[in-house]
Amino acid sequence: MWREKPLVGHGAGAYARLYPRTRIPGAGETRYAHNFLVQLAVELGLVGVGLFVCVLLLAVKRFAEGLRAGQANALWVCTGISLLLFLLDSLGDYTFYVREIYLDFCLLLGAFVAGVPPLPSPPVRRLASQPVCRLVGWALAHLTQGPKGHQGPKGHHVSSLKTQVSSLKPQSSSLSTQHSALSTLLLLTGGVLLVLAGLWREIIPAQMAAHSRQMTEDLWNAAAYAGREGNVVKQRDLVEDALRQADRALAWQPSNPWLWQLRANAYGTVGRPDAMRYDLQRAISLHPDSASLRAGLADLEWRQGEQRSLGEDARREAHARAMELLREALALYPLKSGLHEQHARYLAESGKRQEALEAARAAVRVAFTPLEQESARKTLEEIQSNAQENTTP
Secondary structure, three states: OHHHOOOOOOOOOHHHHHHHHHOOOOOOOOOOOOOHHHHHHHHHHHHHHHHHHHHHHHHHHHHHHHHHHOOOOHHHHHHHHHHHHHHHHHOOOOHHHOHHHHHHHHHHHHHHHHOOOOOOOOOOOOOOHHHHHHHHHHHHHHHHOOOOOOOOHHHHHHHHHHHHHHHHHHHHHHHHHHHHHHHHHHHHHHHHHHHHHHHHHHHHHHHHHHHHHHHHHHHHHHHHHHHHHOOHHHHHHHHHHHHHHHHHHHHHOOOOHHHHHHHHHHHHHOOOHHHHHHHHHHHHHHOOOOHHHHHHHHHHHHHHHOOOOOOHHHHHHHHHHHHHHHHHHHHHOOOOHHHHHHHHHHHHHOOOHHHHHHHHHHHHHHOOOHHHHHHHHHHHHHHHHHHHHHHOO
16 A cells, blocks of 8 residues: 555545555454554655654654753653653554544643753854955955055956955845745745645544544434433434534545444434435445445345335345345455354344354354454354244244
């Protein structure tokens, strides 16, 4: 991925979209590299990595200055150590991309860099160019003048030349200073324009979308709590606010498939299956290599097929679409135990007990984490129990 665009990268958030095409066969689905330097290189290229390294070098420089000046206190040193531990942890995890933790890291880094004043810089030695020019002019005048006490035409010419050089040198220096200031102003203006363009194109939309997404999730949690308390009016108001926040997130980043998935889940909670189906299909079109999106749409199709108001033909069609989507997801990620569990449940509900047992055993075989293993075993035990109850006379 990095070799395709090594200089400027593919853009913020591009790793999740590119990873499925280059992943190792059998690897799971993820949005993060679990190494912040690798993900920075893929998304922002050498330019982004270089800028981040410059910030870290500034922090290291300030740390060394603080130690030399004897101004380092225990709180400041502990802050530097915590920043270092955070970066070391981010070399093997995705904590660098957790928005709340990353903002805390930026605040601590800024406080750490500004916590100790920089050492005074040594005075800069300036070249005395104007006195040197005068000395050279004086030497030329004495070498080319006539007899003692008499100044010939050549000496007079050089003397006048010396006077002209002495008078023109400040003007040349002034012009050089003006050109240097103009060049610096142009460079600063270009840099500011580039920063503003980057902020408007990448950083501001990503941050605003992330903020709206967090607001949506918080409102949904509050709505669920209000529902458990039986406050239906408050729950409805919170749901409407959450949907508005999801719309704002999509307005900032319409090409983000996970924001479409977020709003789809919200629509599913309020019982709007058609809107949920549209958002999931849109998310799949933006990220066709995602197994989780296909599994979510398959679950929606299966639940729709379970409605009693549907006829037998419509029910079979919905279940067939669900099974097809799930097979596509399993083809993308055959080592995902949750997909095998979902497949096993569908087969069990369809009355295919033997195939359901095989799918549940496959889930147990590929389960990796302790939570996945426990869930897969529980699914297998439930299917075995149901199979024994159905076979008992």
